[in-house]
Amino acid sequence: xxxxxxxxxxxxxxxxxxxxxxxxxxxxxxxxxxxxxxxxxxxxxxxxxxxxxxxxxxxxxxxxxxxxxxxxxxxxxxxxxxxxxxxxxxxxxxxxxxxxxxxxxxxxxxxxxxxxxxxxxxxxxxxxxxxxxxxxxxxxxxxxxxxxxxxxxxxxxxxxxxxxxxxxxxxxxxxxxxxxxxxxxxxxxxxxxxxxxxxxxxxxxxxxxxxxxxxxxxxxxxxxxxxxxxxxxxxxxxxxxxxxxxxxxxxxxxxxxxxxxxxxxxxxxxxxxxxxxxxxxxxxxxxxxxxxxxxxxxxxxxxxxxxxxxxxxxxxxxxxxxxxxxxxxxxxxxxxxxxxxxxxxxxxxxxxxxxxxxxxxxxxxxxxxxxxxxxxxxxxxxxxxxxxxxxxxxxxxxxxxxxxxxxxxxxxxxxxxxxxxxxxxxxxxxxxxxxxxxxxxxxxxxxxxxxxxxxxxxxxxxxxxxxxxxxxxxxxxxxxxxxxxxxxxxxxxxxxxxxxxxxxxxxxxxxxxxxxxxxxxxxxxxxxxxxxxxxxxxxxxxxxxxxxxxxxxxxxxxxxxxxxxxxxxxxxxxxxxxxx
DNA sequence: GCCGTTTTCGGCCCGACTGTTTTCAGTCG
Ligand SMILES: Nc1nc2c(ncn2[C@H]2C[C@H](O)[C@@H](COP(=O)(O)OP(=O)(O)OP(=O)(O)O)O2)c(=O)[nH]1
Ligand SMILES: [Mg+2]
Ligand SMILES: [Mg+2]
Ligand SMILES: [Zn+2]
Numbered sequence: 001x002x003x004x005x006x007x008x009x010x011x012x013x014x015x016x017x018x019x020x021x022x023x024x025x026x027x028x029x030x031x032x033x034x035x036x037x038x039x040x041x042x043x044x045x046x047x048x049x050x051x052x053x054x055x056x057x058x059x060x061x062x063x064x065x066x067x068x069x070x071x072x073x074x075x076x077x078x079x080x081x082x083x084x085x086x087x088x089x090x091x092x093x094x095x096x097x098x099x100x101x102x103x104x105x106x107x108x109x110x111x112x113x114x115x116x117x118x119x120x121x122x123x124x125x126x127x128x129x130x131x132x133x134x135x136x137x138x139x140x141x142x143x144x145x146x147x148x149x150x151x152x153x154x155x156x157x158x159x160x161x162x163x164x165x166x167x168x169x170x171x172x173x174x175x176x177x178x179x180x181x182x183x184x185x186x187x188x189x190x191x192x193x194x195x196x197x198x199x200x201x202x203x204x205x206x207x208x209x210x211x212x213x214x215x216x217x218x219x220x221x222x223x224x225x226x227x228x229x230x231x232x233x234x235x236x237x238x239x240x241x242x243x244x245x246x247x248x249x250x251x252x253x254x255x256x257x258x259x260x261x262x263x264x265x266x267x268x269x270x271x272x273x274x275x276x277x278x279x280x281x282x283x284x285x286x287x288x289x290x291x292x293x294x295x296x297x298x299x300x301x302x303x304x305x306x307x308x309x310x311x312x313x314x315x316x317x318x319x320x321x322x323x324x325x326x327x328x329x330x331x332x333x334x335x336x337x338x339x340x341x342x343x344x345x346x347x348x349x350x351x352x353x354x355x356x357x358x359x360x361x362x363x364x365x366x367x368x369x370x371x372x373x374x375x376x377x378x379x380x381x382x383x384x385x386x387x388x389x390x391x392x393x394x395x396x397x398x399x400x401x402x403x404x405x406x407x408x409x410x411x412x413x414x415x416x417x418x419x420x421x422x423x424x425x426x427x428x429x430x431x432x433x434x435x436x437x438x439x440x441x442x443x444x445x446x447x448x449x450x451x452x453x454x455x456x457x458x459x460x461x462x463x464x465x466x467x468x469x470x471x472x473x474x475x476x477x478x479x480x481x482x483x484x485x486x487x488x489x490x491x492x493x494x495x496x497x498x499x500x501x502x503x504x505x506x507x508x509x510x511x512x513x514x515x516x517x518x519x520x521x522x523x524x525x526x527x528x529x530x531x532x533x534x535x536x537x538x539x540x541x542x543x544x545x546x547x548x549x550x551x552x553x554x555x556x557x558x559x560x561x562x563x564x565x566x567x568x569x570x571x572x573x574x575x576x577x578x579x580x
Numbered sequence: 581g582c583c584g585t586t587t588t589c590g591g592c593c594c595g596a597c598t599g600t601t602t603t604c605a606g607t608c609g
Contacts, residue, residue, distance in 0.1 A: 101598090136605065
């Protein structure tokens, strides 16, 4: 099999590092072009190594040169240019660049002036006080670099966090800063706000009259183990072992501009700033302003600024400069789906299954509280070891639901199950017993390592099964733990599209399944429907729905493709059509 | 290296912090 997109991206990142040394600068135009190519691959659901030269150059941000490098990597496992550069720059110099504060210029200076090309050599040179003799470096720089060695790798890909962990830390930091004097607003930005699957650092934006006070409180938070820098408008700290948190403080009238800046992505920012220039304006984190007069054109809200750039507001989850700006310009960007548009949840567990931690009636109470109009109770079916329900217990649950229905006049309760897709694509129970359910989610909980062909067959069989309304967390991935099954996505999308089976957008931050690139591809190539589901095992998990909605936005999914957004009658008609 | 209802060549985002410097380079967001 050809290399994965991940390995192509890793190879290109290596190319970026070596090219920074070759160019002698941290931001050359071609390293920026390489970075854009990595972004483009990251947002692409297809394997780039299976594409032709022509198909590759079709992708925005990938030109002839990069396309050839990708194909070269695909067939030889190497990029010749990288191998050549390794002769000039030993790989240990790349390691040196992983020390925060050491960029290509300083690493080249170390090589040229001190013949230092690795961490050991650097440590010795520091002991001999040689760094302070170099031009542009002094005693303080030497000391700072000495300290930074222990932070080697802080910014590297392999030390990125899972989004679930990052979100937790972000909320903790935010709640600690909320009480600081002078803080007007506080929210997270960066990759977290864009709902990236992995997070390099946590970016917090504060509006306040005075930055210094907030920065002061920030660098003194409990758990801070290093201060990377702190001034009057921003600071960077390391919390605990290796979690970097960046703070930016701006005056309240700049909130919109600052949110845009700090949310990124970098490539999206550059594209918007270039767009501003084309219109005789300039955009920074304080405002969009007239380039000649300096007059502020917009600053207060994101929507104001996008409007002055002749664009509709673009949802944060889409801001990757992978086509969203031109789509917004052409009016082909889907209106961002909002959580209020959802009328129900279609994947919900209760204490009837061993892993559910809230009772059926608590789950229903909470659903009503949240304003749901319909809900599918989908506890685990019997084939799931430990937590699955026997036919007898399923019938017991059905009786309880029937007895509870009169107490919930505003909520349409469907009795469903989360069925298990077996190795051969079959599901639990007998066909007759399955007929007794109102609804079915079918998920893969076993055999994650089968071939692409086998996995595709399993999914197709489940999609065709009339007892199945939704394919639950289709890839089965657990972010940071396992990648999920590999399957022929186009075949699955096509089959689900023609059968009317919906594909789940699982809201849990450890799943976010389907992935955003898959969603975008499904939306672009088929009419397939989606179900945004919490997979709640506790009443508190209903609020995970916001992540599912955000994931739908990130996948460019319009609300008319989401069955949760259907009116009750239409929703029930869709459910029934499938089951007859 | 990429790209084009201003361009197929000539542009390419903009600012904070640090340490060194005496006006700015390097790194980072
Ligand atoms: N205009 C501009 N903005 C930048 C640049 N670098 C970073 N930013 C903005 C956009 C980023 O989303 C935001 C936060 O920077 P980060 O380095 O934390 O990146 P981000 O959070 O997007 O990804 P991450 O997961 O942290 O690696 O700052 C830049 O070079 N120019
Ligand atoms: Mg970040
Ligand atoms: Mg950051
Ligand atoms: Zn489940």
